[in-house]
Amino acid sequence: MSDVLEVRDLCLRFRGYSGMSEVLHGISLNVRAGERVALVGESGSGKSVTARIVLGLLQELPSAQVEGGLFFEGEDLNRLSRRQWQALRGTSISMIFQDPTSSLNPVFTIGTQFAEVLRRRDPKLSREAADERAGTLLQSVSIHDHARVLGAYPFQLSGGMNQRVVIAMALANHPSLLIADEPGTALDVTVQAQTLKLMHELVERSGTAVLFISHNLGVVREFADRVFVIYRGRIVEQGPTPAIFEDPGHAYTRALMAAVPRITGGGLPELNDSESAFLDPMVVHEGGKA
């Protein structure tokens, strides 16, 4: 199967007061068409910056230095002009952020923001036509009183409702790649479970590939086909989800899994702080490499 996204040897450095600090030390990963791939790691491991680089957002920052290959549907992203890159965002590649309420603009109604999204693919779309399409899209995320929602401001809706709106927007232009940065973390468990189920169904139906960023291994297990575990700017383990969960090979992956409290009980996890082993070389599971 062909790769929708390929990241090859990606390095990222930030220029700071005390010189350069390297954040990503050569990350390689790929997402095949229609596949759900998770990037898992703790805060500060480089998950979100990787997503931002794929969108071309960090490259615009003067203090960031990005090196490495980025290919989207076989096309070299590094050779795109700023304009071309901008044209990809929101149409072929879209993104869902962690906190839905703050990723929507507070001073415009959902309807206005939806029309803006739809016009990215279809600039001449009238507001009436946009509202109608937005209505159908909101139906697909189980929002049935779409007239009210389109007329509402984000603060008038609940977090779960906003998240559904954001998902509907992200999939509105039939992207081939969706980047989801911790889409359930700001929501409570029941709403998170609903949101993930919904996202699962939608990407299945539309054949959208997903790069799913999370620190929650339980969520990853339920959502992803393949997993990349990232620690301090390095991929430490990769493979199909069942292989990683049945037989975690890397010390860091094992520590991550041990740290998750279990609903079957057994008390709090014992953590052994053998952090030096976290820097061991990468473990690759069968079928993990394209």
Add this chain to the structure above:
Amino acid sequence: MTPLLSLRHVSKTFGSGPRAVHAVREVSFDVAQGECLAVVGESGSGKTTLANMILGVFGQSSGEIWFDGKGLPIRRTLEHRSAIQLVQQNPLSSLNPKRSVGASIRLGLDVFGIGARSDRWRLVEDALEEVGLPGNFRRRPPAALSGGQCQRVAIARALACQSRLVILDEPTSALDVLVQARVLRLLEDLRRVKGLSYVFITHDLSVVRNVADRVAVFRAGRLVECAETRAIFENPQVDYTRQLIGAVPVVADDELKLRESLSGGVPE
């Protein structure tokens, strides 16, 4: 033995007339000395309103709250305020960014008059050491600490006031799984050593399973189920509890089995 905290038919209504919001309705439960009671429920179920009433941020509309065998007045005395402390969800926003963390901890000591004035910096350092941070961290601002370290400071601040009951309002939701595991372990150890009681507010049932003695399940302001932790997870009586357990993302196969055996399914 009298429970440390008891609530009897406590209700809270915001506003009045047809637009009144009944945030908490007729809630009664006890928390024993040294016990950890988990309060679970979705957003908007009244968990935080409940915490605010126990803390005395605002009074209840009806019902009674008892602490250590005596009725708690709506206007709390200093003694009550120091005995019941709060640890909030987001440590970076619950600590004053312009104060060193030591000054934040010391403020409670000054207000409640704990220890001799000259001795208080030492008490602050002791409190920091108790939560596993070096005493000299007291000079640092919250921005120089990681999220997990800030949460430890918030815990130290609650303990330094010689509290007996700590309300933990989603203390680990903002933290990573590895940091969460360490903070939970710290809370457990402190409870055992100091005989503290916790009201642990959370929506993460996998955490609840491992730290709580009893669980109170809230929905729309009502207490729908309250039982020993084991009973809640092995034999939930209410559909809503089953749904909550069914929504927990799990990593191990035996957890999957447990979840499926309850088969509440994801609520639509």
